[in-house]
Amino acid sequence: METQNKDLKYWRSRRATLEIEGRAFIDGTYREAQSHHTFDCISPIDGTLLARIAACGEADVNDAVCAARRAFDSNGWAGLNPRARKAIMLRWAALIREHADELALLETLDAGKPIADTTTVDVPGAAYCIEWFAEAIDKVCGEVAPADQHLVGLVTREPIGVVAAVVPWNFPLLMAAWKFAPALAAGNSVVLKPSEKSPLTAIRVARLALEAGIPPGVFNVLPGGGETGKGLALHRDVDCIAFTGSTPVGKLITQYAGESNLKRVWLELGGKSPNIVLPDCADLERAAKTAASAIFYNMGEMCTAGSRLLVHRNIKEAFLDKLIDATRRYVPGNPLDPATAMGAIIDQTQLDRVLGYVDTGRREARLLTGGSRAHVVDGGFYIEPTIFDTDNGNALIAREEIFGPVLSVITFDTIDEAVRIANASDYGLAAAVWTADLTTAHDVSRRLRSGTVWVNCYDEGGDMNFPFGGYRQSGNGRDKSLHALEKYTELKSTLIRLR
Numbered sequence: 001m002e003t004q005n006k007d008l009k010y011w012r013s014r015r016a017t018l019e020i021e022g023r024a025f026i027d028g029t030y031r032e033a034q035s036h037h038t039f040d041c042i043s044p045i046d047g048t049l050l051a052r053i054a055a056c057g058e059a060d061v062n063d064a065v066c067a068a069r070r071a072f073d074s075n076g077w078a079g080l081n082p083r084a085r086k087a088i089m090l091r092w093a094a095l096i097r098e099h100a101d102e103l104a105l106l107e108t109l110d111a112g113k114p115i116a117d118t119t120t121v122d123v124p125g126a127a128y129c130i131e132w133f134a135e136a137i138d139k140v141c142g143e144v145a146p147a148d149q150h151l152v153g154l155v156t157r158e159p160i161g162v163v164a165a166v167v168p169w170n171f172p173l174l175m176a177a178w179k180f181a182p183a184l185a186a187g188n189s190v191v192l193k194p195s196e197k198s199p200l201t202a203i204r205v206a207r208l209a210l211e212a213g214i215p216p217g218v219f220n221v222l223p224g225g226g227e228t229g230k231g232l233a234l235h236r237d238v239d240c241i242a243f244t245g246s247t248p249v250g251k252l253i254t255q256y257a258g259e260s261n262l263k264r265v266w267l268e269l270g271g272k273s274p275n276i277v278l279p280d281c282a283d284l285e286r287a288a289k290t291a292a293s294a295i296f297y298n299m300g301e302m303c304t305a306g307s308r309l310l311v312h313r314n315i316k317e318a319f320l321d322k323l324i325d326a327t328r329r330y331v332p333g334n335p336l337d338p339a340t341a342m343g344a345i346i347d348q349t350q351l352d353r354v355l356g357y358v359d360t361g362r363r364e365a366r367l368l369t370g371g372s373r374a375h376v377v378d379g380g381f382y383i384e385p386t387i388f389d390t391d392n393g394n395a396l397i398a399r400e401e402i403f404g405p406v407l408s409v410i411t412f413d414t415i416d417e418a419v420r421i422a423n424a425s426d427y428g429l430a431a432a433v434w435t436a437d438l439t440t441a442h443d444v445s446r447r448l449r450s451g452t453v454w455v456n457c458y459d460e461g462g463d464m465n466f467p468f469g470g471y472r473q474s475g476n477g478r479d480k481s482l483h484a485l486e487k488y489t490e491l492k493s494t495l496i497r498l499r
């Protein structure tokens with residue numbers, strides 16, 4: 001059936017017959033947790049129970065890590081010609097594309113994301129990520145370094161071993177793919193721990209990995225909460241942990257690595273990204289629409305969310321009118337309806353957290369629009385897109401990551417002031433500047449302390465070619481691009497003495 005025919009009725013009927021797997025995937029098979037403990041997987045759409053999920057504990061962590069280690073040591077994956085790994089990973093991506101509807105539906109039910117996004121971004125994006133790293137891996141070469149005449153010096157990259165990937169719930173499959181695709185392409189074994197709030201697609205694609213030919217033990221999925229992640233981060237046979245999540249948990253992960261075996265730690269953490277509109281912006285209409293999507297896309301549950309909007313005083317009034325207009329597109333709706341642009345907040349806890357910030361905002365700033373819980377589907381978790389004028393940006397809501405659809409507007413008078421406010425944050429994930437002047441664009445981009453800078457756009461660059469990650473407390477290392485391979489490989493110098 002063509003995408004345009006897939007209406008709410010279609011997705012509801014698919015839901016009625018959907019089979020959901022909730023067990024862990026270890027060493028090529030689905031298994032209950034050894035304790036037989038489970039946790040409930042609740043849909044944020046309507047609060048109903050989707051499945052009971054294996055709550056993996058220490059014994060399961062150990063099983064998965066041992067399986068990954070055995071698979072790595074057997075050389076059955078790491079020892080393959082990269083061309084062969086590529087072929088298997090391409091088959092996996094093709095299977096994901098074949099099961100795109102099922103996976104998109106799982107993601108929407110599990111995370112409350114609009115089906116319009118899971119069918120166009122999350123699932124195809126994950127398949128593309130796997131394809132990209134598969135295609136890359138038989139093309140990256142080592143180096144022959146300059147050396148004395150009697151030596152040949154090789155510099156090569158080798159897989160690091162067992163990689164644990166611990167990921168969040170806002171793009172469950174996509175964030176996981178950004179880790180496991182380069183790690184697997186490089187020849188590592190992977191133990192993936194999805195968020196306890198959105199484990200379903202990770203569990204499902206594990207089976208597809210096996211079907212594609214990824215050997216048992218090379219790709220394992222361990223559902224569970226923070227304790228499961230902690231178990232991986234403390235495990236002495238994990239060589240590397242790649243984490244995406246909040247900054248406080250990222251700090252703990254670093255600590256666990258230090259307490260155990262100094263495993264490599266790569267962190268993709270939070271953000272409070274500034275989106276700066278200068279008075280010479282050539283297209284205020286487009287800037288306003290983009291500012292709305294920068295904060296309201298994915299319910300604001302975006303690490304890169306443009307949650308601080310810095311507007312020059314001279315254009316502020318005109319710009320805010322356009323922005324509030326653009327916000328009307330983000331009326332919360334049933335995520336299963338393809339017309340919905342704004343779905344449900346992941347769970348009650350996050351909803352309460354966001355509403356808590358809105359309450360704070362009401363006390364310390366001026367509410368421009370939104371600010372209330374929305375009632376879309378009984379039992380579900382929805383909130384209106386919300387904008388506060390915080391004037392100088394000192395308000396708490398303009399400083400802390402909310403991870404929800406709440407925008408803080410900040411006014412400035414000079415470029416220097418805008419840059420100073422933009423950089424006055426513990427985070428440094430992304431930033432944007434809108435200007436018609438090329439020199440200003442370059443100058444401001446250079447001065448912004450963040451891993452990504454967009455000029456006259458926001459959230460562009462869906463290609464895998466651009467490294468993604470943060471400065472300061474937004475993390476270290478980079479996902480995406482060939483640079484991601486650096487995280488999952490060790491650099492080796494081999495010096496060969498000639499006769």
Ligand code: NAD
Nearest residue numbers: 167168169194195225226229230245246249268269270303
């Ligand atoms: P979180 O830090 O609460 O959880 C992330 C993962 O860590 C989950 O799988 C969780 O179970 C696990 N975890 C929790 N406590 C742990 C512990 N003590 N030890 C090991 N693992 C533990 O984050 P979240 O609420 O799932 O996601 C939201 C956060 O993720 C936001 O801060 C957001 O900015 C960030 N994020 C960053 C990026 C990026 O690329 N920089 C992308 C998406 C999300």
